[in-house]
Amino acid sequence: MNKLISICIAALLMSAINLSLAAEKAATNKVDFFTTDGIHLSLNGKPYYVVGSNMWYGGYLGSGGAVGDRARLLKELDNLKAIGINNLRVLAVSEKSELNSAVHPATTNGFGQHDEELLAGLDFLLAEMAKRDMSIVIYLNNFWQWSGGMTQYMSWIDGKPVQDPNVTNDWEGFMEKSASFYQSKKAQTEWRKTIKKIVTRVNTITGKSYINDPTILSWQLANEPRPGNSKASEKEKSIYVKWINETAKYIHELDSNHMVSTGSEGLMGSTNDEKLFIDAHASPYINYLTYHMWVRNWSWYDQKNPEKTWDVALQRGTHYLHHHIDIARKMNKPIVLEEFGLDRDMGAYDTKSTTHYRDKFYRIVFDTLYNRAKNGDAIAGYNFWAWNGEARTIRENFWWKTGDDFMGDPPQEQQGMYGVFDSDISTILIIKEYAEKMHALK
Ligand code: IFL
16 A cells, blocks of 8 residues: 555544544533542532542453453442442552462563453443442552562563562562662653553443543552652652652543542651652642551551550551641642551451451541541542452462452452451441441532
C-alpha cells in the first residue's frame, strides 16, 4: 500500500475512535464523575462518603480463567453491598515475581507482556460493581513485594533477584531498593506504558472505555509508596514528590474524567515528616489525601499483650486520625483513611478465634470518623483492611500458596491476620451499623 494511503487510513481510524469516545461520553453524561468540593468528595453535586473495604484481589476473582472465581465474586459483592459497603480499593496490575511472598500468577510477566485473561477480570469486576452502584479506587503499582511491584520493575532492569524482606528481615534495604524505582528512567517509561494500557482500556464486557466509566472514583499511583527507607534523604524526598506530581499529571492527561490519589500511608509512610506529606499531596494533580493506620505494625500495640498496650495504642491511633483530618482541612482537600486493621485476639489467624479487641478498635475508628464527618470536617470516608469473605486457608502455617483462595491478607502475610471473614459476625455488625450512619449523613 502506498505510504500516503496508509497515513490517510490511520487518520480516519483515529478520528473514528475519537468520535466514538465522544459519543460514549455523551451517553454517560447523565451520571457525573466523582470530584471534590473543597474538603468533601462529591457526586452529582452532593457529598459522597467512601464506606469501603480493601479487596486487592477483586480483579483476580473476576477473571474468566482458571485463577478466577466469578461465582464467588458475585456473592462477595452482594454480601458487601448488603452490609452497606459502597467502595472497594483494588489492585489493577501485578508483576511476576519469584518470591514466595508474592501472588502468582501476575498480570504482567515482563515488560510489555500482559496476561489479557487476568486483566479482563478487572473488566468483570467493574461491570458487576456498577450494577451494585459501588465505586472503585484502582492502584497501579505496589511499594511492597506481595504483587511484584516496584522492586520487581527494578529487578527486570538490573537483572538482580529481589531480596525478600520476609526472609532477610532487611526492610530498610528493601525500601531503599523499592524507592530507587522513582529515579529509574527505564522503570518510569515501562510503568507509564502499563498505566496507559489500563487507563485507556475498553472494558471487554461492557464495551465502555475506562475513561468514561463513572464507577471509577480514582486512579491511585501505588499501594503505600514511600520516599525511601526510614532515613530517606531530602534529595530522595524531593524525587518522590516530583514523581507523584509528574505521574499524576500524566494520568490526568490521559483521563480528564477521574481523580488521582497517591495511596500514601500518611505521616508514618512519610518518615514522620509533615512537610513531606503535605508537599506530596499539594500537587494540583492529586485530588484528595490518603492515609493508613496500623497500630500493631508500628509497635503501638502488642497483640499478645493487649491489656497493657491498648490504652497507648488507642491514644496514639486516635491522635493520628485527628491530626490527618486537621492537615486535610488546612489543605482544603478531602481525606480518606483507606487502610486500617487490627489482629484477631492474641494474634490468632483461625476463623474460630475471637475478635474482641478488633471489634472495639473498629468501633472507635468508625466513631471518630463519623463524629468528625457529622461536624462537617474533611472526612471523605474509609476502607477497612480487608475483606476475606468466604476465603479459607487450608494451611496449618497460614501461609498462602499458588492455587489457594485469595483473601484480603496478601501473600506476604499470614492468611487470616487482618482480614474480615464472612463468619466474623460481631465485626460485620459494627461495619454495617456505621455504614448506615455514614450513608445517613448525606
Ligand atoms: O498487608 C499490608 C498491605 O501491604 C498494606 N498495608 C498494611 C497491610 C497489613 O500489614 O498495604
